Amino acid sequence: MDPQSTIILGKAIGAGLAMIGAAGGGIGIGLAVGGAVQAMGRNPDHTPTIQTNMILGVAFAEAVAIYALVVSLIILFVLS
Amino acid sequence: MNSFWNGKRRFVALLMFLGGVFVALRVPPVIPFIQLPGEKFPAGYDIPFLDIRLTNTFVGSVIVWIVLLLFVVYVTRRRPKDGNEVPPGGFYNMFEMLFEGLMGFVGGIAGGRHFRLIFNMFMTIFLVVLLANWMELVPGVDTIGFIHPHVKEKYDVEKDEYKVVTTDGYEIYQGFLGISYVNGQCDWISPADEAAADEAALTAAAAAAKAVEMDLSQDAAYARYQAEHDDHGEGEATGDAHGDDTHAGEAVESDEAAAAYDEVLAARLAEKQARRDRSCYTGVAPAPWETGGDDHEDEGEHADEKHDILLHPDPRSEEAKHVPWVVLPFVRVPSTDLNMTLSIALIAFVMIQYIGFKALGIGYLTKFFNFSTLFKSPLGGIDVAVGLLELIGDFAKILSFSFRLLGNIFAGSILLFGMSFLVPILPWPFFILEFFVGVIQALVFALLTAIFMNLATVSHHHDDEHDHAEAH
Numbered sequence: 001m002d003p004q005s006t007i008i009l010g011k012a013i014g015a016g017l018a019m020i021g022a023a024g025g026g027i028g029i030g031l032a033v034g035g036a037v038q039a040m041g042r043n044p045d046h047t048p049t050i051q052t053n054m055i056l057g058v059a060f061a062e063a064v065a066i067y068a069l070v071v072s073l074i075i076l077f078v079l080s
Numbered sequence: 081m082n083s084f085w086n087g088k089r090r091f092v093a094l095l096m097f098l099g100g101v102f103v104a105l106r107v108p109p110v111i112p113f114i115q116l117p118g119e120k121f122p123a124g125y126d127i128p129f130l131d132i133r134l135t136n137t138f139v140g141s142v143i144v145w146i147v148l149l150l151f152v153v154y155v156t157r158r159r160p161k162d163g164n165e166v167p168p169g170g171f172y173n174m175f176e177m178l179f180e181g182l183m184g185f186v187g188g189i190a191g192g193r194h195f196r197l198i199f200n201m202f203m204t205i206f207l208v209v210l211l212a213n214w215m216e217l218v219p220g221v222d223t224i225g226f227i228h229p230h231v232k233e234k235y236d237v238e239k240d241e242y243k244v245v246t247t248d249g250y251e252i253y254q255g256f257l258g259i260s261y262v263n264g265q266c267d268w269i270s271p272a273d274e275a276a277a278d279e280a281a282l283t284a285a286a287a288a289a290k291a292v293e294m295d296l297s298q299d300a301a302y303a304r305y306q307a308e309h310d311d312h313g314e315g316e317a318t319g320d321a322h323g324d325d326t327h328a329g330e331a332v333e334s335d336e337a338a339a340a341y342d343e344v345l346a347a348r349l350a351e352k353q354a355r356r357d358r359s360c361y362t363g364v365a366p367a368p369w370e371t372g373g374d375d376h377e378d379e380g381e382h383a384d385e386k387h388d389i390l391l392h393p394d395p396r397s398e399e400a401k402h403v404p405w406v407v408l409p410f411v412r413v414p415s416t417d418l419n420m421t422l423s424i425a426l427i428a429f430v431m432i433q434y435i436g437f438k439a440l441g442i443g444y445l446t447k448f449f450n451f452s453t454l455f456k457s458p459l460g461g462i463d464v465a466v467g468l469l470e471l472i473g474d475f476a477k478i479l480s481f482s483f484r485l486l487g488n489i490f491a492g493s494i495l496l497f498g499m500s501f502l503v504p505i506l507p508w509p510f511f512i513l514e515f516f517v518g519v520i521q522a523l524v525f526a527l528l529t530a531i532f533m534n535l536a537t538v539s540h541h542h543d544d545e546h547d548h549a550e551a552h
Binding site for chain 2: 048049062066067074077
């Protein structure tokens with residue numbers, strides 16, 4: 001196997017492994033939105049407040065997944 | 081409007097179709113090429129008066145500024161002067177609706193003494209980021225640009241003569257690529273012509289050297305003649321001088337001839353270098369004198385390989401089919417460049433600290449360096465640790481702000497870009513997705529700024545309970 005292929009192989013595997021971190025973000029977003037929707041269903045009057053907090057929580061949870069994405073993007077396109 | 085377009089749309093569609101056919105015939109097929117940093121324009125497109133290479137994300141952000149300024153001018157012009165006037169409809173009304181909705185939204189979060197400043201920051205960041213994000217939906221962004229051959233992974237360098245191969249892909253454009261035949265700035269020189277020009281330069285140099293030598297020998301003969309005729313009064317000393325003169329003359333002869341030879345070759349080299357700097361270099365093997373002489377046999381294979389890879393004659397020719405071509409877009413979404421997201425994050429960070437100091441004075445620092453309880457309570461050390469964590473957390477905000485926006489929008493633009501390479505019609509659902517992602521990311525960025533600014537205005541200990549008491 002020539003070195004170039006090895007590098008590509010390593011980069012692909014590394015980027016794929018890095019994206020495992022996105023699973024946590026997905027779970028977190030699911031929990032947050034699920035809870036928020038339940039709360040909104042029980043208490044529709046408070047929808048705006050709940051929605052704001054939900055978006056915030058989702059943004060924080062998503063940020064973690066985005067870090068994983070950035071790491072894998074750096075592995076793919078910046079590392080050489 | 082509608083009546084004007086009735087029955088004419090089909091011609092527009094036909095025209096676009098013919099344009100597509102024309103472009104497909106004129107332009108070589110390109111492969112998808114993804115690069116994280118903003119792509120630098122080829123040399124010759126520098127920012128005037130500054131020694132900075134223009135990047136396509138910078139062009140994108142300039143467009144965002146211009147659009148935003150036009151927007152501001154429009155909105156302030158259209159604003160009714162007094163309350164009684166009937167507000168103008170259309171776009172202005174939409175903006176007013178957006179403005180009032182967001183004002184209420186932020187007022188619910190950060191309504192208070194500093195609402196004005198917080199809302200100004202919120203709205204500014206929201207509009208800038210929103211426009212920047214939505215740029216990826218504009219046709220032509222990320223797709224129209226310079227077309228150049230992509231040889232990054234095809235060419236292994238030992239000498240790095242053309243700076244073709246790099247680790248980060250920057251020198252691709254500085255070296256010889258970015259031939260930009262699209263805008264016709266560069267004149268194509270075929271490798272054969274280039275080689276012929278090299279040969280011509282060599283012969284011209286040899287001729288020049290010979291001419292100088294002949295001149296010099298004539299001069300030397302004249303000098304000798306003069307010296308012989310001046311022989312009268314000076315006797316033996318002139319004899320010695322004569323001998324020295326001839327020696328010196330010979331030395332000068334060869335030196336000057338070599339200088340003339342080098343001069344011609346240097347002119348030719350400078351010409352080639354200039355073309356290389358203009359990124360128009362056609363990528364032939366280096367001239368004989370550049371590789372260091374006549375060892376053609378040794379370098380034959382290597383030179384051939386180089387030749388094959390670096391040779392890009394006409395984009396429409398047979399050879400061009402074996403070269404991967406990529407597009408360097410004129411405009412790229414500015415939020416896909418870390419410089420843009422990081423700078424907005426830094427502005428947000430500075431504003432958070434500013435509003436903290438403005439609201440709490442120097443006491444704002446006790447949020448980070450909280451030594452007041454260190455010796456008073458048994459758990460005072462925890463407060464110190466918490467303050468330091470807050471300090472780190474505040475700096476982490478910069479990273480989280482910038483990477484969140486960058487990651488989302490870069491991933492989105494890769495998605496659109498990649499999908500466009502599969503089937504032309506396919507990406508439209510992704511465009512809708514990206515429309516919403518752009519809004520949400522702009523909202524999240526601005527909203528988090530507003531919330532952190534609001535948090536910074538709230539003092540830690542007493543005001544908390546006070547606020548709660550007030551709220552209830």
